[in-house]
Amino acid sequence: MSTAAAKSFRSARTADFTESVIREMSRLAVAHGAVNLAQGFPDFAAPLDLKQAAIDAINADHNQYPITWGTKPFRDAIARKYARTYDLTADPQTEITVCCGATEGMIASLLAVCDPGDEVVVFEPFYENYHPDTMLCGATRKLVTLYAPDWTFDPAELRAAFSPRTKAIIINTPNNPTGKVFNLQELTFIAELCQEFDALAITDEIYEHITFDGEKHIPIMTLPGMRDRSILINSMSKTFSVTGWRVGWVLASPDLTNSIRKVHDFLTVGAATPLQQAGVMALDQHDDYFNGLSAEYSGRRTAAISMLEGAGFRCFNPHGAYYVMTDISAFGAKNDVAFARHLVENIGVAAVPGSSFYSRPELGANQLRFCFCKKFETLQAAGERLARLGRG
Numbered sequence: 001m002s003t004a005a006a007k008s009f010r011s012a013r014t015a016d017f018t019e020s021v022i023r024e025m026s027r028l029a030v031a032h033g034a035v036n037l038a039q040g041f042p043d044f045a046a047p048l049d050l051k052q053a054a055i056d057a058i059n060a061d062h063n064q065y066p067i068t069w070g071t072k073p074f075r076d077a078i079a080r081k082y083a084r085t086y087d088l089t090a091d092p093q094t095e096i097t098v099c100c101g102a103t104e105g106m107i108a109s110l111l112a113v114c115d116p117g118d119e120v121v122v123f124e125p126f127y128e129n130y131h132p133d134t135m136l137c138g139a140t141r142k143l144v145t146l147y148a149p150d151w152t153f154d155p156a157e158l159r160a161a162f163s164p165r166t167k168a169i170i171i172n173t174p175n176n177p178t179g180k181v182f183n184l185q186e187l188t189f190i191a192e193l194c195q196e197f198d199a200l201a202i203t204d205e206i207y208e209h210i211t212f213d214g215e216k217h218i219p220i221m222t223l224p225g226m227r228d229r230s231i232l233i234n235s236m237s238k239t240f241s242v243t244g245w246r247v248g249w250v251l252a253s254p255d256l257t258n259s260i261r262k263v264h265d266f267l268t269v270g271a272a273t274p275l276q277q278a279g280v281m282a283l284d285q286h287d288d289y290f291n292g293l294s295a296e297y298s299g300r301r302t303a304a305i306s307m308l309e310g311a312g313f314r315c316f317n318p319h320g321a322y323y324v325m326t327d328i329s330a331f332g333a334k335n336d337v338a339f340a341r342h343l344v345e346n347i348g349v350a351a352v353p354g355s356s357f358y359s360r361p362e363l364g365a366n367q368l369r370f371c372f373c374k375k376f377e378t379l380q381a382a383g384e385r386l387a388r389l390g391r392g
């Protein structure tokens, strides 16, 4: 046995990676028997007809490797859905790549377009994956603040974040964790910057059908000059309550798609064949299903906000997605992490510390994020537990 000092086999690229706080909170929730309002997955059933379609696909032996960039019927269904919903035409042969969730869609896209030294603009607070994603590509993140309570950005700050080195901006709308839905004016401003600085817009649109208060989701790809300058990422996870299926897709011009497909092929080969088959039925269904999601989640949002406000949290009202960011100042806790631990260990509710959405922990030290993609009885159980919280 060697007596030499232990050598680290870890790559420099991953040295700064931390464990996902969100998934850690989920684990703690299980360990402490807490109600899990941390990780964004539904605890209610996925649509029955969708599950049946998956079972049928397995029984019909759609069980082998798919074409790496997605089965033809599923890519066709994706194209039909975008044509119907946004009048957005995408060629299934050359412009659509099916991948393992939006997660793979984002890293495959960034790896396909970024070289070390490139800059990627990201709004803060951010969905936590975007940081490791940019690090894996050797790109540098340029952060632009979304200011509470409305999570608006300062156009001058956004402009200052762009430079000749900017390769892309990542836009997540409707937004996790803030619930912001970027409006036409904001998207137009971003689109103009992308054109001025010859940069791409990479959009994470997985909450597209969960919007409230009359807000409507707009894919930046549909704005003038943005069709070939955007990479649109989406997935079945949130729209169909199947976060474990790991089926997503990327829309991009043929040139970009060509690179994205190569990365995707070597990363994962393909997303599960029978679940793509079930996805055809899912995407082709009547628009009532998609329109109904907002109404459905609106009720859960009301229930979540009322139980959180009742327990003393200040809520930032979300206009989309299924999270509520809250201000925890009233509780006089040391910081968000200590308070989240107290909640999960002693009160029995798991939430995500605000600092996990910021580059510097102090920026999120007074915030916690709760998700409301849960049964009403789950939200009620969380409310009963949170009512035990003492303030300040």
Ligand SMILES: Cc1ncc(COP(=O)(O)O)c(C=O)c1O
Residues within 6 Å of the ligand: 040, 100, 101, 102, 103, 104, 127, 172, 176, 204, 206, 234, 235, 236, 237, 243, 246, 247, 248
């Ligand atoms: C903004 C955002 N993007 C991507 C994902 C993951 O998507 P998928 O399950 O399609 O990989 C999540 C999951 O919570 C998310 O909130």
